[in-house]
Amino acid sequence: xxxxxxxxxxxxxxxxxxxxxxxxxxxxxxxxxxxxxxxxxxxxxxxxxxxxxxxxxxxxxxxxxxxxxxxxxxxxxxxxxxxxxxxxxxxxxxxxxxxxxxxxxxxxxxxxxxxxxxxxxxxxxxxxxxxxxxxxxxxxxxxxxxxxxxxxxxxxxxxxxxxxxxxxxxxxxxxxxxxxxxxxxxxxxxxxxxxxxxxxxxxxxxxxxxxxxxxxxxxxxxxxxxxxxxxxxxxxxxxxxxxxxxxxxxxxxxxxxxxxxxxxxxxxxxxxxxxxxxxxxxxxxxxxxxxxxxxxxxxxxxxxxxxxxxxxxxxxxxxxxxxxxxxxxxxxxxxxxxxxxxxxxxxxxxxxxxxxxxxxxxxxxxxxxxxxxxxxxxxxxxxxxxxxxxxxxxxxxxxxxxxxxxxxxxxxxxxxxxxxxxxxxxxxxxxxxxxxxxxxxxxxxxxxxxxxxxxxxxxxxxxxxxxxxxxxxxxxxxxxxxxxxxxxxxxxxxxxxxxxxxxxxxxxxxxxxxxxxxxxxxxxxxxxxxxxxxxxxxxxxxxxxxxxxxxxxxxxxxxxxxxxxxxxxxxxxxxxxxxxxxxxxxxxxxxxxxxxxxxxxxxxxxxxxxxxxxxxxxxxxxxxxxxxxxxxxxxxxxxxxxxxxxxxxxxxxxxxxxxxxxxxxxxxxxxxxxxxxxxxxxxxxxxxxxxxxxxxxxxxxxxxxxxxxxxxxxxxxxxxxxx
Numbered sequence: 001x002x003x004x005x006x007x008x009x010x011x012x013x014x015x016x017x018x019x020x021x022x023x024x025x026x027x028x029x030x031x032x033x034x035x036x037x038x039x040x041x042x043x044x045x046x047x048x049x050x051x052x053x054x055x056x057x058x059x060x061x062x063x064x065x066x067x068x069x070x071x072x073x074x075x076x077x078x079x080x081x082x083x084x085x086x087x088x089x090x091x092x093x094x095x096x097x098x099x100x101x102x103x104x105x106x107x108x109x110x111x112x113x114x115x116x117x118x119x120x121x122x123x124x125x126x127x128x129x130x131x132x133x134x135x136x137x138x139x140x141x142x143x144x145x146x147x148x149x150x151x152x153x154x155x156x157x158x159x160x161x162x163x164x165x166x167x168x169x170x171x172x173x174x175x176x177x178x179x180x181x182x183x184x185x186x187x188x189x190x191x192x193x194x195x196x197x198x199x200x201x202x203x204x205x206x207x208x209x210x211x212x213x214x215x216x217x218x219x220x221x222x223x224x225x226x227x228x229x230x231x232x233x234x235x236x237x238x239x240x241x242x243x244x245x246x247x248x249x250x251x252x253x254x255x256x257x258x259x260x261x262x263x264x265x266x267x268x269x270x271x272x273x274x275x276x277x278x279x280x281x282x283x284x285x286x287x288x289x290x291x292x293x294x295x296x297x298x299x300x301x302x303x304x305x306x307x308x309x310x311x312x313x314x315x316x317x318x319x320x321x322x323x324x325x326x327x328x329x330x331x332x333x334x335x336x337x338x339x340x341x342x343x344x345x346x347x348x349x350x351x352x353x354x355x356x357x358x359x360x361x362x363x364x365x366x367x368x369x370x371x372x373x374x375x376x377x378x379x380x381x382x383x384x385x386x387x388x389x390x391x392x393x394x395x396x397x398x399x400x401x402x403x404x405x406x407x408x409x410x411x412x413x414x415x416x417x418x419x420x421x422x423x424x425x426x427x428x429x430x431x432x433x434x435x436x437x438x439x440x441x442x443x444x445x446x447x448x449x450x451x452x453x454x455x456x457x458x459x460x461x462x463x464x465x466x467x468x469x470x471x472x473x474x475x476x477x478x479x480x481x482x483x484x485x486x487x488x489x490x491x492x493x494x495x496x497x498x499x500x501x502x503x504x505x506x507x508x509x510x511x512x513x514x515x516x517x518x519x520x521x522x523x524x525x526x527x528x529x530x531x532x533x534x535x536x537x538x539x540x541x542x543x544x545x546x547x548x549x550x551x552x553x554x555x556x557x558x559x560x561x562x563x564x565x566x567x568x569x570x571x572x573x574x575x576x577x578x579x580x581x582x583x584x585x586x587x588x589x590x591x592x593x594x595x596x597x598x599x600x601x602x603x604x605x606x607x608x609x610x611x612x613x614x615x616x617x618x619x620x621x622x623x624x625x626x627x628x629x630x631x632x633x634x635x636x637x638x639x640x641x642x643x644x645x646x647x648x649x650x651x652x653x654x655x656x657x658x659x660x661x662x663x664x665x666x667x668x669x670x671x672x673x674x675x676x677x678x679x680x681x682x683x684x685x686x687x688x689x690x691x692x693x694x695x696x697x698x699x700x701x702x703x704x705x706x707x708x709x710x711x712x713x714x715x716x717x718x719x720x721x722x723x
Contacts, residue, residue, distance in 0.1 A: 036062065037059060038119065039137060040059065044071060045069045049068040050068070051084055052101070052186050053084070053101070056142075056190065057143050058139075058142055059141040059142075073113075077114065084104060086099060086111065087100060089197070093125055098144055099130065099144065105177050108177070110125045112124035113130070120155065126145055127148075128147055129145070129146055130143060130154065131145065135151075175391070176421050176424075178216075179429065181214055181450040184218045185220065187224060201234060202230070202234070206231040209568075210572075214450030214452065214473055215233065216235045216237065216450050217234065219239060220246070221240045223247040223249065224246075227251050229254075229255065233271050234473075237275040237277070239276070239386050240387075241386050241388070242412070243277055247280065251282060254269055256308075256310075264308075266289040267311075269289060269294060270290075270561075271294065272294050273295045273497075273531070276297070276298045276299070277299055278299075279302065288307060289307065292316075293563075298321060299318075299322075299323075301324060305325070307327065307330060308331040308332045315334050315335065318335070320381050327346070329352060332347070332352075333658075334349070338595065338616070339381075340407060341359055341406055343359055348369055350689050351369055351371075352656075353373075355376050355594065356405040358405065360372050365656075365687040366720065371617075371655050375405045376594065377592065379401055379558065380398050380494075380556065383398065383494050383530070384396055395421065395424065396417070396419075397467060399417070424469075425439030425440075425446055426447050427446055427453070432453075432454075433458065440459070440463065445468065445469075446467070446469065447471065451472075453475065454478075455478050461486070461493055461495070462490070466493050467493075468495045468498070469497055470498040473497065475499040475501050476498060476500050476501070478507050481506055485512075486515075491524075491526075493513075500547070501534075502537070502542025502543055506544060508546065509544065509548075510546070513527060514551035522553055523553075529555065529557045531559050532559075532560050533561045533562070533563070534560070534562045536580040538573060541571060542578055546585050547562045547580065547582070547584065549584075549585045549586075549587070550586045553588045554588070554589075556591075558593075560595070560598075562605075564601050565600070566623075566624045573625075575627055582603055584605070586606075587609045588610045589612055590610070592613070593613075593615045596619070597618075597619045597620075599620060600623045600624060602623055602632075602640075604643075607644050610649070611649060613652045614653050618642075618659075621660045621662065622662075622697075624663065626639075627666060629669055638671060638700070639669070639672055643676070648678075651682035652677065653686075655687060657674075659675070659688075661692055662692075662694065670697065670698040671698070671700065674699055677703065678723075683723065686721055688703060689702075691710055691717075703723050
């Protein structure tokens with residue numbers, strides 16, 4: 001409801017009961033002038049006359065002609081200087097919360113203030129007072145929120161004459177409200193303010209593996225002296241068109257020191273990302289000790305990068321990045337480096353794959369186990385949010401590349417298309433399948449802000465070239481057995497940065513690309529799935545028959561972790577609890593995957609029925625939890641292959657594959673083979689490894705009936721080609 005406009009006279013009063021603070025009154029309406037402190041006679045001022053989001057607000061000697069000391073006390077409750085609003089950083093409500101200048105939004109409570117008859121300037125969201133920190137009377141004294149105490153450093157008077165600003169502040173389509181879980185940093189903000197927010201999010205998320213909190217921490221172009229330790233469900237990203245537009249002098253890193261037994265084990269460092277940053281690490285070495293669903297994209301490390309923290313780490317993905325120094329894989333079990341550049345590479349374990357990467361080691365599988373492919377046959381990088389030279393937000397959609405080697409930005413700005421943020425519907429808390437689908441039907445793309453969204457019906461993407469981009473690993477959960485998302489058999493859809501988490505009622509499929517029987521040719525403009533992840537159980541006792549089914553032709557998958565949980569919150573996992581037959585089913589022709597991770601499903605984990613499929617890097621673990629052999633049989637065959645190519649298929653190729661067993665519930669369980677494919681001239685698997693982890697269980701053969709078993713007596717088998 002619009003607040004009633006009052007006379008611009010100090011002493012006019014309207015009790016604002018909604019604040020819950022006795023005696024708070026509205027003592028202004030549309031007054032422009034200075035805000036003067038009773039403690040020192042100095043003026044509220046914006047440092048350096050800045051109008052940038054995040055500009056510092058401080059105290060300074062009053063000057064009549066300085067625009068940054070002119071404040072409009074608007075009738076909608078905002079306090080404005082030069083068109084921007086006095087705001088509390090990240091909507092903070094605690095004592096000590098920092099204030100700054102920010103783009104005005106009429107619905108944001110942290111931008112609403114009331115000047116009382118007693119001279120207190122009270123923030124609506126917190127009920128706390130604008131306070132001069134530490135009672136400092138010098139020029140440059142900082143401002144904060146603090147519990148109202150009636151002290152002189154919290155008392156304000158106005159000078160000036162009434163004006164008539166707009167009663168509401170219209171949203172700026174080029175600078176959107178991204179919700180409370182997105183923090184946007186500006187280089188004019190104090191480093192301590194940024195560091196405090198980074199630390200706050202990390203400390204909350206460092207062990208929050210199965211919680212619902214999601215965060216995106218975004219850096220506008222410029223230089224920063226901070227350290228970003230990246231925890232669960234956190235995206236740290238630059239808002240430049242190229243990585244070098246945002247420089248971090250410090251580290252952007254993932255560590256394993258949270259692991260309870262002190263072994264630095266990173267095998268559960270999932271669900272986080274670093275994107276679009278140039279990092280100059282202290283000491284010359286940064287670390288990204290991760291396992292699945294932790295992409296490292298469009299990064300420029302001006303130094304070296306370690307992929308482990310001393311203990312095991314179990315899989316990872318690096319793309320469109322440049323590492324000036326050496327990539328040190330250490331105890332990393334398997335890794336895909338795609339379309340990147342590095343000074344050199346050191347280390348190997350089971351399965352290290354390079355596609356279109358300069359500086360990569362030569363092909364040498366299995367000694368050491370390097371699989372090196374010169375170029376990616378067809379690829380388009382993940383879309384991303386950026387801020388253009390005029391300060392407007394846009395989403396960049398990288399162009400399709402063929403026979404691609406190296407990064408998209410090696411020679412300057414990448415090829416592609418920029419979409420204004422006004423073409424996107426910004427999905428936020430409270431949105432439903434109905435509101436999302438209404439936006440799609442109106443021709444909007446989707447920018448999904450960090451959060452967990454329950455869906456009563458599928459999100460239906462029917463328009464060609466639609467972009468669906470998630471921030472902070474935004475999560476869709478289908479309720480009551482619904483499908484979470486369907487994509488029509490159309491050209492050029494981009495889906496990126498989302499987690500699909502199965503609901504507690506079984507869904508037939510979580511995401512389907514193209515309806516059954518799709519047959520259109522999309523080779524000139526394929527659909528691309530980038531950093532699209534799936535989870536069955538772990539957070540809740542989810543169930544789904546199939547996680548991802550692709551019926552359309554020419555689809556590109558670029559990093560997918562498709563996971564049936566082997567651990568999680570109590571009561572959310574177990575052989576009869578988080579049930580799921582298949583992770584990925586491909587029915588379309590000419591489908592290509594880079595970085596395909598599929599784990600723990602109860603039948604065939606990957607089923608490929610389409611022709612001309614290609615996979616570059618495949619990582620798999622068989623289900624840990626078959627209670628006995630009888631429960632894990634495919635007819636008369638012991639277990640189910642990790643990767644099944646249909647008998648009808650005549651052409652299929654795959655490079656750099658690993659499948660591991662860890663039958664820890666019953667160590668006597670046997671799986672007959674890791675890979676099951678027709679023996680035809682057009683089908684070729686290159687560089688495979690099977691492992692019995694700790695000797696827990698047996699995989700009898702690598703591919704079909706070929707190669708040695710792995711078990712407690714022989715834990716690793718390599719095979720260079722098959723079938």
